[in-house]
Amino acid sequence: MKILIIEDETRIAARIERMTRSLLADKLERLNRVDNVADGLSFLANQAVDVLLLDLNLNGEDGFSVLASVVSRSFHTIVLSAHSEQAITAFEYGVLDFVPKPFDENRLAQAFLRISSQEHHAGGNLKFLALKKGGAICMIDTKDLRYIKGAGIYTELHLKDGKQELHDKSLEKLEYLLPPGFERVHKSYIVAVDQIEKIMINSGSKYELLLKNAEVIPIGRTRYVQLKAKLFNES
Structure with a gap:
């Protein structure tokens, strides 16, 4: 280190x-x-x-x-x-x-x-994600995030307005910092819970999330039960 x-x-x-x-x-x-x-x-x-x-x-x-x-x-x-x-x-x-x-x-x-620590945490207080663009720093409100996708040591920020931005922090590091309301649903995805339409169960015990904008992203098998319980408790 x-x-x-x-x-x-x-x-x-x-x-x-x-x-x-x-x-x-x-x-x-x-x-x-x-x-x-x-x-x-x-x-x-x-x-x-x-x-x-x-x-x-x-x-x-x-x-x-x-x-x-x-x-x-x-x-x-x-x-x-x-x-x-x-x-x-x-x-x-x-x-x-x-x-x-x-x-x-x-x-x-x-x-x-x-x-x-690999334990699940209650969430951080991060309100903004900062991006370096054109020599300046651009602040993105976490409320504008739809989901985050892992891209190696970087992450792709998928915004509610349809735009995508690349961020320097890995998915694992962002998972520690994001506020409550975000859920790690897959090894490569963190989703804003308020953007989830429903959980879909397909053949071969394949689980997927349908988002409110009609996008579909995978759910890890080990995370399905936890996510289902969270959505059920919040409904």
Whole structure:
């Protein structure tokens, strides 16, 4: 795992590094530290990372400027901040976790555990997905999504207006971040539940979803029972 820490207080940065090395041990491939927004953005522009550990107050600079620049990138971001009142806004940017300062190693371990956990989760608070288009960042409201299709390390966003956009985050990473109302129905599909018309059962125990726009997408056999129960409970 490749980690970048952006933290302006040397003592705290060293403590975060020490905890991270202890928690990840041989899973850690590379760890770097910078103490300001400019160096952080420069590093992220030139080096691949898996996880960004980000403080929001960096020598008077706003860490949200980093989030705004990297929100469309494929890595996870964990915010480490004393400003708990900013947690909701941070989650709207799509961060994986918000760890309030002061924190101990156990709390940081919980944040890292979210990266590898395969358990179903209650949903995040992500309100927008950011796309890089023509050198600018375009924000797409999650309410405008019909479904998301996996495309290798990328995803295809299928919108209610019929448009399609390519996003840098994988289906697995988006599954952690999307708000309630989205359901993983197949290894390659996440669907907005309000766009489902009905479940269809075809010959050979083949399950499919008919969407309200008449599109049909597959349902994984292992996910059929869970999806049926969810739709039944919500009806």
